[in-house]
Amino acid sequence: MSSTTRHLGGHDYGTGIPPIDQRTAPPRPSVRPAPTRGAMEAAEPFPAIAATPGEFSADVDDGAIALSRTYRAYDTEVSRIKLRRPLARDIKQHGNPLKLTTGPDGRVAEIEVRWDAVAAYVSALASPPLPPSTVDEFEFIDLDACAAVIARFFVTFR
Numbered sequence: 115m116s117s118t119t120r121h122l123g124g125h126d127y128g129t130g131i132p133p134i135d136q137r138t139a140p141p142r143p144s145v146r147p148a149p150t151r152g153a154m155e156a157a158e159p160f161p162a163i164a165a166t167p168g169e170f171s172a173d174v175d176d177g178a179i180a181l182s183r184t185y186r187a188y189d190t191e192v193s194r195i196k197l198r199r200p201l202a203r204d205i206k207q208h209g210n211p212l213k214l215t216t217g218p219d220g221r222v223a224e225i226e227v228r229w230d231a232v233a234a235y236v237s238a239l240a241s242p243p244l245p246p247s248t249v250d251e252f253e254f255i256d257l258d259a260c261a262a263v264i265a266r267f268f269v270t271f272r
Contacts, residue, residue: 188243210231225269229257233249239264
């Protein structure tokens, strides 16, 4: 038994395994081989959704949304809000507010709005700040206006 093995508490049982400093590893390949099974093909860019002007009922002026009525938020009256662009942390926390389904031709055939995610985004992105309890009191027309603005952050409309 070597002094190093004895010092580390190991035992040399005559297994024929050389000490670590005398072992040789197989050479590593200089280039990693490409995967052969289950490889993803390069995806084509997602087709934009064609939206007609006026399809969304949002009263949006310069990024500000005029709400249908005044809401109370943190002891202030709010009748207009602005939504900032979502950051990566917002997207990781709240997910995608839209579920897009493509048709057989590869174009978007259906858009499903995830209203719980839209409400979470309104609370997170609004200026002045809105607590979730205030967003829960929104009338549908106001939440729909916010959804139209938030959708533009995730999908390109032409």
